[in-house]
Amino acid sequence: MQNKREILMDLKKYNINIKKKYGQNFLIDQNILSKIVDTAELDSTIAVIEIGGGVGSLTDKLCQKAGYVLCYEIDSELIPILRQNLKEYSNYEIINQDILKVDIQQEIKDKLSSFSKIYVVANLPYYITTPILLNLLEKTDRIQRYILMMQEEVAERICGIPKTKEYNALSIAVQYRCKATKEFKVGRNVFLPEPNVDSAVVKLELYREKKYMVEDETSFFGFVRQCFSQRRKTLVNNLCKEYDKTIISEALIQNGLSLDIRSEELSIEEFIKIFEYITK
Ligand code: SAM
Numbered sequence: 466m467q468n469k470r471e472i473l474m475d476l477k478k479y480n481i482n483i484k485k486k487y488g489q490n491f492l493i494d495q496n497i498l499s500k501i502v503d504t505a506e507l508d509s510t511i512a513v514i515e516i517g518g519g520v521g522s523l524t525d526k527l528c529q530k531a532g533y534v535l536c537y538e539i540d541s542e543l544i545p546i547l548r549q550n551l552k553e554y555s556n557y558e559i560i561n562q563d564i565l566k567v568d569i570q571q572e573i574k575d576k577l578s579s580f581s582k583i584y585v586v587a588n589l590p591y592y593i594t595t596p597i598l599l600n601l602l603e604k605t606d607r608i609q610r611y612i613l614m615m616q617e618e619v620a621e622r623i624c625g626i627p628k629t630k631e632y633n634a635l636s637i638a639v640q641y642r643c644k645a646t647k648e649f650k651v652g653r654n655v656f657l658p659e660p661n662v663d664s665a666v667v668k669l670e671l672y673r674e675k676k677y678m679v680e681d682e683t684s685f686f687g688f689v690r691q692c693f694s695q696r697r698k699t700l701v702n703n704l705c706k707e708y709d710k711t712i713i714s715e716a717l718i719q720n721g722l723s724l725d726i727r728s729e730e731l732s733i734e735e736f737i738k739i740f741e742y743i744t745k
Pocket of ligand 1: 519538543
Protein backbone atom coordinates (compact mmCIF):
# COMPACT_ATOMS: atom_id res chain seq x y z
CA MET A 466 0.00 0.00 0.00
CA GLN A 467 1.62 3.22 -1.10
CA ASN A 468 1.49 6.84 -0.12
CA LYS A 469 2.89 9.80 -2.06
CA ARG A 470 6.40 9.52 -0.59
CA GLU A 471 6.62 5.78 -1.33
CA ILE A 472 5.44 6.22 -4.91
CA LEU A 473 8.03 8.97 -5.48
CA MET A 474 10.74 6.77 -3.95
CA ASP A 475 9.74 3.87 -6.19
CA LEU A 476 9.83 6.02 -9.32
CA LYS A 477 13.25 7.36 -8.31
CA LYS A 478 14.60 3.90 -7.51
CA TYR A 479 13.55 2.58 -10.92
CA ASN A 480 14.61 5.85 -12.59
CA ILE A 481 11.18 6.51 -14.09
CA ASN A 482 9.55 9.80 -15.05
CA ILE A 483 5.78 10.14 -14.78
CA LYS A 484 4.42 10.17 -18.34
CA LYS A 485 1.76 12.74 -19.12
CA LYS A 486 1.17 11.17 -22.56
CA TYR A 487 -0.20 8.05 -20.82
CA GLY A 488 -2.47 10.02 -18.48
CA GLN A 489 -0.42 9.00 -15.45
CA ASN A 490 -2.04 10.56 -12.39
CA PHE A 491 -1.49 8.11 -9.57
CA LEU A 492 -3.98 7.92 -6.71
CA ILE A 493 -2.29 8.59 -3.38
CA ASP A 494 -5.26 8.65 -1.00
CA GLN A 495 -5.94 5.34 0.76
CA ASN A 496 -9.51 6.37 1.66
CA ILE A 497 -10.43 7.04 -1.97
CA LEU A 498 -8.80 3.77 -3.05
CA SER A 499 -10.86 1.90 -0.42
CA LYS A 500 -14.02 3.76 -1.41
CA ILE A 501 -13.58 2.70 -5.05
CA VAL A 502 -13.07 -0.94 -4.06
CA ASP A 503 -16.05 -0.82 -1.65
CA THR A 504 -18.26 0.60 -4.41
CA ALA A 505 -17.37 -2.41 -6.57
CA GLU A 506 -18.65 -4.84 -3.85
CA LEU A 507 -16.06 -7.51 -4.60
CA ASP A 508 -15.67 -11.03 -3.31
CA SER A 509 -13.60 -14.08 -4.20
CA THR A 510 -16.07 -15.23 -6.88
CA ILE A 511 -15.45 -12.10 -8.94
CA ALA A 512 -12.70 -11.49 -11.50
CA VAL A 513 -11.64 -7.89 -12.00
CA ILE A 514 -10.15 -6.31 -15.10
CA GLU A 515 -8.09 -3.25 -14.22
CA ILE A 516 -7.08 -0.81 -16.93
CA GLY A 517 -3.83 1.02 -16.17
CA GLY A 518 -2.25 -0.58 -13.12
CA GLY A 519 0.23 2.27 -12.63
CA VAL A 520 2.38 1.44 -9.59
CA GLY A 521 -0.28 -0.91 -8.24
CA SER A 522 -2.02 1.13 -5.51
CA LEU A 523 -5.50 0.13 -6.68
CA THR A 524 -4.36 -3.30 -7.90
CA ASP A 525 -3.16 -4.09 -4.36
CA LYS A 526 -6.62 -3.50 -2.90
CA LEU A 527 -8.31 -5.36 -5.75
CA CYS A 528 -6.09 -8.42 -5.17
CA GLN A 529 -7.17 -8.41 -1.50
CA LYS A 530 -10.89 -8.51 -2.32
CA ALA A 531 -11.37 -10.16 -5.73
CA GLY A 532 -10.85 -13.74 -6.84
CA TYR A 533 -8.54 -12.71 -9.65
CA VAL A 534 -7.22 -9.48 -11.17
CA LEU A 535 -6.28 -9.08 -14.82
CA CYS A 536 -4.32 -5.86 -14.98
CA TYR A 537 -3.41 -4.08 -18.22
CA GLU A 538 -0.64 -1.49 -18.24
CA ILE A 539 0.74 0.13 -21.40
CA ASP A 540 3.94 1.51 -19.85
CA SER A 541 6.59 -1.22 -19.80
CA GLU A 542 8.72 0.82 -17.37
CA LEU A 543 6.06 0.43 -14.68
CA ILE A 544 5.87 -3.37 -14.91
CA PRO A 545 8.80 -4.10 -12.53
CA ILE A 546 7.34 -1.73 -9.88
CA LEU A 547 3.90 -3.28 -10.28
CA ARG A 548 5.33 -6.79 -9.82
CA GLN A 549 7.36 -5.69 -6.80
CA ASN A 550 4.37 -4.03 -5.13
CA LEU A 551 2.13 -7.05 -5.72
CA LYS A 552 4.65 -9.70 -4.69
CA GLU A 553 2.55 -10.91 -1.75
CA TYR A 554 -0.34 -11.94 -4.04
CA SER A 555 -0.70 -14.79 -6.50
CA ASN A 556 -4.20 -14.07 -7.83
CA TYR A 557 -3.30 -11.66 -10.61
CA GLU A 558 -1.77 -11.31 -14.04
CA ILE A 559 -0.14 -8.17 -15.43
CA ILE A 560 -0.37 -7.66 -19.16
CA ASN A 561 1.89 -5.06 -20.73
CA GLN A 562 -0.45 -3.99 -23.53
CA ASP A 563 -2.51 -1.10 -24.86
CA ILE A 564 -6.08 -1.88 -23.74
CA LEU A 565 -7.41 -0.47 -27.02
CA LYS A 566 -5.53 -3.19 -28.91
CA VAL A 567 -6.72 -6.07 -26.73
CA ASP A 568 -9.29 -8.54 -28.06
CA ILE A 569 -11.21 -8.43 -24.79
CA GLN A 570 -13.76 -11.10 -25.67
CA GLN A 571 -10.94 -13.55 -26.46
CA GLU A 572 -8.96 -12.58 -23.34
CA ILE A 573 -11.99 -13.21 -21.13
CA LYS A 574 -12.50 -16.58 -22.81
CA ASP A 575 -8.83 -17.54 -22.39
CA LYS A 576 -8.14 -16.20 -18.91
CA LEU A 577 -11.39 -15.68 -17.00
CA SER A 578 -13.75 -18.38 -18.24
CA SER A 579 -14.04 -19.96 -14.78
CA PHE A 580 -15.56 -16.73 -13.41
CA SER A 581 -19.23 -16.01 -13.97
CA LYS A 582 -18.91 -12.47 -12.62
CA ILE A 583 -16.45 -10.08 -14.27
CA TYR A 584 -16.13 -6.42 -13.30
CA VAL A 585 -13.92 -3.62 -14.57
CA VAL A 586 -12.47 -1.42 -11.83
CA ALA A 587 -10.13 1.35 -12.94
CA ASN A 588 -8.74 4.80 -12.46
CA LEU A 589 -8.79 5.43 -16.19
CA PRO A 590 -6.22 7.31 -18.27
CA TYR A 591 -8.38 10.39 -18.94
CA TYR A 592 -7.16 11.05 -22.47
CA ILE A 593 -8.86 7.88 -23.73
CA THR A 594 -11.78 7.37 -21.32
CA THR A 595 -14.45 7.39 -24.03
CA PRO A 596 -12.76 5.04 -26.56
CA ILE A 597 -11.88 2.57 -23.78
CA LEU A 598 -15.42 2.48 -22.46
CA LEU A 599 -17.23 2.36 -25.80
CA ASN A 600 -14.84 -0.28 -27.08
CA LEU A 601 -15.47 -2.57 -24.07
CA LEU A 602 -19.25 -2.05 -24.17
CA GLU A 603 -19.34 -2.81 -27.86
CA LYS A 604 -17.01 -5.83 -27.81
CA THR A 605 -18.30 -7.82 -24.84
CA ASP A 606 -21.38 -8.40 -22.73
CA ARG A 607 -19.43 -10.55 -20.22
CA ILE A 608 -18.59 -7.55 -18.00
CA GLN A 609 -21.50 -6.98 -15.64
CA ARG A 610 -20.25 -3.95 -13.74
CA TYR A 611 -17.86 -1.06 -14.33
CA ILE A 612 -16.50 1.12 -11.52
CA LEU A 613 -14.57 3.87 -13.24
CA MET A 614 -12.77 6.97 -12.09
CA MET A 615 -12.76 9.63 -14.80
CA GLN A 616 -12.82 13.35 -15.37
CA GLU A 617 -15.94 14.74 -13.64
CA GLU A 618 -17.23 16.39 -16.81
CA VAL A 619 -17.16 13.08 -18.69
CA ALA A 620 -18.84 11.34 -15.73
CA GLU A 621 -21.67 13.86 -15.93
CA ARG A 622 -22.11 13.28 -19.66
CA ILE A 623 -22.17 9.52 -19.21
CA CYS A 624 -24.89 9.84 -16.53
CA GLY A 625 -26.66 12.75 -18.27
CA ILE A 626 -30.45 12.72 -18.48
CA PRO A 627 -32.71 14.35 -21.12
CA LYS A 628 -33.25 18.12 -20.93
CA THR A 629 -29.88 18.78 -19.29
CA LYS A 630 -26.78 20.25 -20.91
CA GLU A 631 -24.76 17.13 -20.01
CA TYR A 632 -27.02 14.78 -22.04
CA ASN A 633 -25.43 13.89 -25.38
CA ALA A 634 -24.51 11.03 -27.74
CA LEU A 635 -22.17 9.52 -25.11
CA SER A 636 -24.99 9.40 -22.51
CA ILE A 637 -27.07 7.42 -25.00
CA ALA A 638 -24.26 5.07 -26.12
CA VAL A 639 -23.67 4.11 -22.48
CA GLN A 640 -27.22 4.17 -21.13
CA TYR A 641 -28.49 2.09 -24.06
CA ARG A 642 -26.65 -0.82 -22.39
CA CYS A 643 -26.15 0.15 -18.74
CA LYS A 644 -27.69 1.83 -15.75
CA ALA A 645 -25.26 4.68 -15.06
CA THR A 646 -24.78 6.43 -11.72
CA LYS A 647 -22.29 9.01 -10.53
CA GLU A 648 -21.17 7.60 -7.17
CA PHE A 649 -18.89 10.31 -5.75
CA LYS A 650 -16.74 13.26 -6.66
CA VAL A 651 -12.98 13.19 -6.16
CA GLY A 652 -10.88 16.35 -5.78
CA ARG A 653 -7.66 16.83 -7.76
CA ASN A 654 -5.43 16.88 -4.65
CA VAL A 655 -5.51 13.09 -4.19
CA PHE A 656 -3.44 12.46 -7.31
CA LEU A 657 0.25 12.54 -8.08
CA PRO A 658 0.74 14.68 -10.10
CA GLU A 659 -2.42 16.79 -9.60
CA PRO A 660 -4.51 16.89 -12.80
CA ASN A 661 -6.08 20.22 -13.74
CA VAL A 662 -9.63 18.83 -13.56
CA ASP A 663 -11.79 17.26 -10.86
CA SER A 664 -12.75 13.61 -11.07
CA ALA A 665 -15.69 11.37 -10.24
CA VAL A 666 -16.36 7.68 -9.85
CA VAL A 667 -19.11 6.23 -12.02
CA LYS A 668 -20.87 2.90 -11.64
CA LEU A 669 -22.27 1.18 -14.70
CA GLU A 670 -24.48 -1.91 -14.37
CA LEU A 671 -25.03 -3.79 -17.61
CA TYR A 672 -28.74 -4.57 -18.14
CA ARG A 673 -29.18 -8.32 -17.77
CA GLU A 674 -31.99 -8.33 -20.26
CA LYS A 675 -31.44 -5.77 -22.98
CA LYS A 676 -33.54 -2.71 -22.13
CA TYR A 677 -33.46 -1.31 -25.66
CA MET A 678 -33.34 -3.18 -28.96
CA VAL A 679 -32.12 -1.81 -32.26
CA GLU A 680 -31.21 -4.14 -35.11
CA ASP A 681 -28.36 -2.08 -36.57
CA GLU A 682 -26.71 -0.60 -33.46
CA THR A 683 -23.71 0.85 -35.32
CA SER A 684 -25.96 2.90 -37.60
CA PHE A 685 -28.15 3.89 -34.65
CA PHE A 686 -25.19 5.32 -32.67
CA GLY A 687 -24.01 7.14 -35.85
CA PHE A 688 -27.54 8.57 -36.20
CA VAL A 689 -27.53 9.75 -32.56
CA ARG A 690 -24.13 11.47 -33.05
CA GLN A 691 -25.58 13.21 -36.11
CA CYS A 692 -28.60 14.37 -34.05
CA PHE A 693 -26.24 16.04 -31.56
CA SER A 694 -23.76 17.37 -34.15
CA GLN A 695 -24.72 21.02 -33.51
CA ARG A 696 -26.40 21.60 -30.17
CA ARG A 697 -27.88 24.97 -31.06
CA LYS A 698 -29.73 23.50 -34.06
CA THR A 699 -33.03 21.65 -33.99
CA LEU A 700 -33.09 17.89 -34.53
CA VAL A 701 -34.52 18.40 -38.04
CA ASN A 702 -31.71 20.77 -39.01
CA ASN A 703 -29.05 18.40 -37.70
CA LEU A 704 -30.50 15.49 -39.65
CA CYS A 705 -31.52 17.09 -42.94
CA LYS A 706 -28.01 16.78 -44.48
CA GLU A 707 -28.29 12.99 -44.23
CA TYR A 708 -32.01 12.30 -44.45
CA ASP A 709 -35.07 13.55 -46.33
CA LYS A 710 -36.59 16.49 -44.43
CA THR A 711 -40.18 15.37 -45.14
CA ILE A 712 -39.51 11.92 -43.66
CA ILE A 713 -37.85 13.40 -40.57
CA SER A 714 -40.87 15.68 -40.06
CA GLU A 715 -43.25 12.74 -40.52
CA ALA A 716 -41.27 10.70 -37.97
CA LEU A 717 -41.56 13.48 -35.40
CA ILE A 718 -45.29 14.05 -36.00
CA GLN A 719 -46.03 10.30 -35.86
CA ASN A 720 -44.34 10.18 -32.45
CA GLY A 721 -46.14 13.25 -31.10
CA LEU A 722 -42.98 15.41 -31.11
CA SER A 723 -42.72 19.04 -32.11
CA LEU A 724 -40.96 19.92 -35.38
CA ASP A 725 -38.63 22.33 -33.62
CA ILE A 726 -37.57 19.88 -30.89
CA ARG A 727 -33.85 19.74 -29.98
CA SER A 728 -31.98 16.49 -29.55
CA GLU A 729 -31.37 16.95 -25.81
CA GLU A 730 -35.16 16.77 -25.24
CA LEU A 731 -35.55 13.23 -26.59
CA SER A 732 -35.44 10.06 -24.50
CA ILE A 733 -33.54 6.98 -25.75
CA GLU A 734 -36.90 5.35 -26.64
CA GLU A 735 -37.79 8.38 -28.78
CA PHE A 736 -34.43 8.32 -30.57
CA ILE A 737 -35.03 4.66 -31.38
CA LYS A 738 -38.52 5.33 -32.73
CA ILE A 739 -37.35 8.22 -34.92
CA PHE A 740 -34.38 6.19 -36.19
CA GLU A 741 -36.56 3.21 -37.03
CA TYR A 742 -39.15 5.36 -38.78
CA ILE A 743 -36.54 7.15 -40.90
CA THR A 744 -34.52 4.06 -41.85
CA LYS A 745 -37.36 1.56 -42.31
N1 SAM B 1 -4.29 2.59 -11.30
C1 SAM B 1 -3.25 3.57 -11.00
C2 SAM B 1 -3.69 4.47 -9.86
O1 SAM B 1 -4.89 4.51 -9.58
O2 SAM B 1 -2.85 5.14 -9.28
C3 SAM B 1 -2.87 4.41 -12.23
C4 SAM B 1 -3.98 5.22 -12.85
S1 SAM B 1 -3.42 6.36 -14.07
C5 SAM B 1 -4.76 7.53 -14.07
C6 SAM B 1 -3.73 5.55 -15.61
C7 SAM B 1 -2.80 4.39 -15.94
O3 SAM B 1 -3.18 3.86 -17.21
C8 SAM B 1 -1.32 4.76 -16.08
O4 SAM B 1 -0.55 3.86 -15.33
C9 SAM B 1 -1.02 4.63 -17.58
O5 SAM B 1 0.31 4.26 -17.87
C10 SAM B 1 -2.03 3.54 -17.98
N2 SAM B 1 -2.44 3.62 -19.41
C11 SAM B 1 -2.52 4.70 -20.20
N3 SAM B 1 -2.96 4.38 -21.42
C12 SAM B 1 -3.18 3.03 -21.41
C13 SAM B 1 -3.62 2.10 -22.40
N4 SAM B 1 -3.97 2.49 -23.62
N5 SAM B 1 -3.71 0.79 -22.05
C14 SAM B 1 -3.36 0.37 -20.80
N6 SAM B 1 -2.93 1.21 -19.83
C15 SAM B 1 -2.85 2.53 -20.12
